[in-house]
Amino acid sequence: MQIPDFTLQPQPTAEQLAFWLEHGCIRFRGVMTEAEIDDLVDAIDELQRAFIEQDRKTVYGTPLRWSKTPDGQPFISRFAFASMYSERIREVLSDARFTAIQAFFGEEYRLAHDEKDGVVINHWLRQPGSTYSRLGWHTDGLRDIFLGQKLEPMLNVGLYLTDSGLDKGGVRLIPGTHTQSTWQMLTGKLHFLDNRPDPREIALTARKGDLTIHDGRLWHRTAQATVEGEASRRRNLYMAWVKGPRKPRDPNGAAPLYHHLQGLVG
């Protein structure tokens, strides 16, 4: 199966909707321009600098995942709740293009700025000594269960800040698993512990400026890059869209359990 090169329009086409409903994932090419992404990356780097200065360990209880380049420069491999700390990031994400994607899942969904893990920014770099260069099989929705909450529908919308070709590793997903039962979601694979390729998986590659959506019940993992250093650099931003009762996280709260699990295997 190949993921088609769809273009985001104010109204989804029948073909786009059918693809999304059948597979639980979709990719839109070039939703943001290079210049717009460069601007957003600048805002992210500004926030990162502030966190580095503060020697910040957590945001809303969620740990920042710190890394270092081989020459000792710190950077953050994963940080959550970005839009709660940067007006610039929040403004970019309020663009009408992101509202247009709501047509795929419904107007009752909202962008989770201070719920779940908020807006998450990933920065993958494979290098000697890197401790965070892949992520085992998981479903994003399972975080609800770790948060002690009822499983509510969620969609994860990814915005690519760099190209993400096959050699950078990246998302591998099993199309169609978004229709699985909660039981299958809990037991189908060992969350975060299993990194083995699956015969059903497909690679979700992307280019800078592309937008992807995947259902919170879909099995996926992040494969390790086959290249190292600068060539492996891969950055993206994820927005969770949720519905149901609002469940804001506590800015001073403790880390949810799944972070300990991820921490053990990361």
Ligand SMILES: O=C(O)CCC(=O)C(=O)O
């Ligand atoms: O590498 C990616 O783009 C996906 C990461 C991911 O699945 C996650 O952080 O939940």
Ligand SMILES: [Fe+2]
């Ligand atoms: Fe995920």
